[in-house]
Amino acid sequence: MHSLDQLIDQIKPLDQESMKQAKHRTDGLLKPLGSLGRLEDIVTQLAGIYRTPELKPGRKQIIVMAADHGVFDEGIAVTPKNVTAIQAFNMTRGLTGVCALAHAAGVEVNIVDVGIDCDPLPGVLNMKVARGCGNIAREPAMTREQAEQLLLASANLAIAQVANGVSVLGVGELGIGNTTPAAAMVSILTGTKPEQVVGLGANFPSDRLHHKIAVVEQAIACNRPDPNDGLDVLAKVGGFDLVGMTGVMLGGAAAGVPIVLDGFLSYACALVACRIAPQVWHYLLPSHLSAEKGSCVALAHMDLKPFLQLEMRLGEGSGAAIAMQIIDSACSMYQRMGKLADDNLVLPTPA
Ligand SMILES: O=C(O)c1ccc[n+]([C@@H]2O[C@H](COP(=O)([O-])O)[C@@H](O)[C@H]2O)c1
Numbered sequence: 001m002h003s004l005d006q007l008i009d010q011i012k013p014l015d016q017e018s019m020k021q022a023k024h025r026t027d028g029l030l031k032p033l034g035s036l037g038r039l040e041d042i043v044t045q046l047a048g049i050y051r052t053p054e055l056k057p058g059r060k061q062i063i064v065m066a067a068d069h070g071v072f073d074e075g076i077a078v079t080p081k082n083v084t085a086i087q088a089f090n091m092t093r094g095l096t097g098v099c100a101l102a103h104a105a106g107v108e109v110n111i112v113d114v115g116i117d118c119d120p121l122p123g124v125l126n127m128k129v130a131r132g133c134g135n136i137a138r139e140p141a142m143t144r145e146q147a148e149q150l151l152l153a154s155a156n157l158a159i160a161q162v163a164n165g166v167s168v169l170g171v172g173e174l175g176i177g178n179t180t181p182a183a184a185m186v187s188i189l190t191g192t193k194p195e196q197v198v199g200l201g202a203n204f205p206s207d208r209l210h211h212k213i214a215v216v217e218q219a220i221a222c223n224r225p226d227p228n229d230g231l232d233v234l235a236k237v238g239g240f241d242l243v244g245m246t247g248v249m250l251g252g253a254a255a256g257v258p259i260v261l262d263g264f265l266s267y268a269c270a271l272v273a274c275r276i277a278p279q280v281w282h283y284l285l286p287s288h289l290s291a292e293k294g295s296c297v298a299l300a301h302m303d304l305k306p307f308l309q310l311e312m313r314l315g316e317g318s319g320a321a322i323a324m325q326i327i328d329s330a331c332s333m334y335q336r337m338g339k340l341a342d343d344n345l346v347l348p349t350p351a
């Protein structure tokens with residue numbers, strides 16, 4: 001995809017005929033109508049996304065976008081900044097939370113450096129824009145051109161994965177300090193005050209939360225992003241990891257596969273992706289409700305109801321990995337259950 005307009009044009013509305021056929025088939029399965037609840041909705045959505053009622057299993061992959069944030073210098077996180085690089089490397093060794101959960105779900109993890117503050121890491125795809133983005137409390141995170149180019153490159157990465165056989169994409173991230181820009185994005189895109197969406201991230205002390213709120217307020221006041229212009233929001237108060245995740249959402253939708261969300265950072269990106277291309281919404285599948293403050297505000301704004309509530313707040317795509325098992329369960333229901341109409345409602349005649 002060469003331009004953002006082209007990318008947006010590529011995202012089609014879901015195929016209504018396939019959805020109708022999938023729903024009809026699900027209604028005819030050996031169960032009371034509607035009794036498998038949201039599993040039934042998932043199948044209908046998948047049929048609309050894949051544009052066929054014949055659902056075939058394919059590869060599942062989580063793309064983890066990793067980057068550092070200039071706003072770290074404002075003292076908004078307690079984790080050392082180099083943990084972004086260390087954890088990105090640990091992804092390649094299979095040691096992180098998402099790696100363990102993805103293993104259980106038969107999901108691939110694809111780790112991408114879009115702006116970690118370190119030299120390129122072995123085994124990590126290098127799409128580094130810079131070693132960390134600008135400090136949003138004092139300047140834009142990046143230029144509009146950088147945001148647009150990274151958005152397109154990330155969308156193209158997602159499209160290439162689909163061309164190589166991936167049929168379900170999940171989003172994940174790594175970025176010490178990234179709950180600060182994400183809170184700014186959620187605040188702007190939902191019209192909610194920062195104090196209602198700024199949370200503790202990775203264990204920020206609650207008695208210093210007022211400082212993190214003040215930094216988000218300062219970022220918004222200094223950059224004045226236009227809430228109607230998603231790219232402006234990303235460039236001014238986002239970060240490279242957040243642009244990367246948004247690009248994967250747009251690219252995955254353009255390539256016609258479902259996008260499984262993860263935690264708070266993914267909600268901020270989904271909000272901006274829907275602002276850039278409202279049709280993306282139909283391709284999104286929520287996973288869990290992150291424990292991060294602001295999660296309910298963001299999800300409610302998009303009318304997305306998470307499947308799971310596990311009090312998780314790790315990020316990395318950990319919730320997406322678990323939700324992919326729910327998608328597999330929905331497909332298994334659709335493919336393996338007997339039909340109401342067959343001779344499945346009779347007992348064998350006694351010999
Ligand atoms: O996924 C979530 O909802 C989530 C909530 C809080 C923190 N995190 C992770 O923790 C890091 C950001 O936290 P912080 O405190 O450094 O802004 C980043 O690497 C995220 O992956 C993730």
Ligand SMILES: Cc1cc2nc[nH]c2cc1C
Nearest residue numbers: 079083087202314315316
């Ligand atoms: C150890 C650790 C792992 C993470 N994964 C995502 N964010 C993280 C933050 C920390 C601190």
